[in-house]
Amino acid sequence: MPPNKVAVVGGGPAGMAAAIFAAELGAEVTLFEKKDRLGIKLGITGNGRCNLTNNRPPDEFLRYVPTNPRFLYSSLYAFPPQKLMEWIESLGVPLKTERGGRVFPASNRGSDVVGALRSEVERRARVIHERVTGILAEGGAVRGISTASEKLEFDRVIVATGGMSYPKTGSEGDGYRFAEALGIEVVPPKPALVPLETVERWCAEAMGVSLGDVRLSLIDTESGKAVYEDTGELLFTHFGISGPLVLTASSYLKDFRPGRYQAKLDLFPALDAKSLDARVLSEFAKYPNRDLANALDGILPNKLINVIVKLSGADPHRKVHQVTKAERAAIVEQLKSLTCTIKRTRLIEEATVTSGGIKVTELDPKTMECKKVRGLYFAGEVIDVDAFTGGFNLQIAFCTGRAAGVAAAK
Numbered sequence: 001m002p003p004n005k006v007a008v009v010g011g012g013p014a015g016m017a018a019a020i021f022a023a024e025l026g027a028e029v030t031l032f033e034k035k036d037r038l039g040i041k042l043g044i045t046g047n048g049r050c051n052l053t054n055n056r057p058p059d060e061f062l063r064y065v066p067t068n069p070r071f072l073y074s075s076l077y078a079f080p081p082q083k084l085m086e087w088i089e090s091l092g093v094p095l096k097t098e099r100g101g102r103v104f105p106a107s108n109r110g111s112d113v114v115g116a117l118r119s120e121v122e123r124r125a126r127v128i129h130e131r132v133t134g135i136l137a138e139g140g141a142v143r144g145i146s147t148a149s150e151k152l153e154f155d156r157v158i159v160a161t162g163g164m165s166y167p168k169t170g171s172e173g174d175g176y177r178f179a180e181a182l183g184i185e186v187v188p189p190k191p192a193l194v195p196l197e198t199v200e201r202w203c204a205e206a207m208g209v210s211l212g213d214v215r216l217s218l219i220d221t222e223s224g225k226a227v228y229e230d231t232g233e234l235l236f237t238h239f240g241i242s243g244p245l246v247l248t249a250s251s252y253l254k255d256f257r258p259g260r261y262q263a264k265l266d267l268f269p270a271l272d273a274k275s276l277d278a279r280v281l282s283e284f285a286k287y288p289n290r291d292l293a294n295a296l297d298g299i300l301p302n303k304l305i306n307v308i309v310k311l312s313g314a315d316p317h318r319k320v321h322q323v324t325k326a327e328r329a330a331i332v333e334q335l336k337s338l339t340c341t342i343k344r345t346r347l348i349e350e351a352t353v354t355s356g357g358i359k360v361t362e363l364d365p366k367t368m369e370c371k372k373v374r375g376l377y378f379a380g381e382v383i384d385v386d387a388f389t390g391g392f393n394l395q396i397a398f399c400t401g402r403a404a405g406v407a408a409a410k
Helices: 013-024 040-048 058-064 069-078 081-090 110-124 174-181 244-250 273-286 302-312 325-336 392-409
Strands: 005-009 028-032 095-097 102-105 126-128 132-138 141-147 151-153 156-159 186-192 196-198 210-220 225-236 240-242 261-266 338-345 353-358 376-378
Touching: 005 013, 005 132, 005 141, 005 174, 005 392, 013 028, 013 110, 013 156, 013 392, 040 110, 058 069, 058 392, 069 392, 081 095, 081 392, 102 110, 132 174, 141 156, 156 174, 156 392, 174 186, 174 353, 196 244, 210 244, 225 244, 240 244, 240 338, 273 325, 302 325, 325 338, 376 392
Parallel strands: 005 028, 005 156, 028 126, 156 376
Antiparallel strands: 095 102, 132 141, 141 151, 186 353, 196 240, 196 338, 210 225, 210 261, 225 240, 261 338
């Protein structure tokens, strides 16, 4: 039998993995990427360092996948983080594991990963930089793809077009439109791992301040319970809060309504209130004749001092030796429980990943094949599966891409 002619639509991590593994098994592969180069979004992940997976065993890994983790069981166990790491290193990119299991290229250059994958794709498959406009199907089976200029026949088609985050990299929701045109159900996309806008404007006063060890509690005001708590890095912005800690917390905003959730920040999680009060007192003792607004620079960035003092209700121009015990207690309370109300998430274009996409019940979890259209596969972020920050989402892209590529080649 002649080899399967396979079209891969999308040149991100899922698409490149699908193309490489399909070609490796003998398929005749053509990869379509509308941008002028492959792996643009992959190259900017992890602040350009490419956090390509998280080095955890599959059962532990799945605990970091809040959306449809069971769907990933087969593809993840077939190609877990350890196998992905071996594969990337076999392409000539040494890797290292950092805090929290995050895996990066040893060089700290995401371009090394992108370059290795791009070279492997170009060695094994034909790459065409053209926009695919639709998927051709007839009688419940795929027939090929269409572009603006022509219709092309293929035995199998793998859609790996990403979600809708970072649209400048090519993720513009094409896969959702392809699916809906064929009667395949799509869960409405929404932002995931996204910065949060706050009602309070004081965040803008602290814009640019980054804190590396903050305890964030995300409180559901309707139940009074914390839906998320963790310690990590947080950034104040002109619109609210961001940083890895906040991006992960955003995944817990279920049935979101403006004002429903509050973020409580403990700026000194290693100290209880009594110990922190003693720390503040020691700072005051150094500069008894300073204004209060200038007396906490030993423990806080300058921009944040004004915010804390203002929220505590203390007079920023009061001399330190005149500050009362009650005023000091109010300052400590703000340092231990700085609170802001979540107004909304930022737009999906600013999200790290997209939640929503091809409904998982439409797909075979072992092969990623569509149940309604034989020979049509979906892989990566276009599927309704998303995870927390830390390399989990790229692992999902690689393992679902591999599953689709292997199945399409057979």
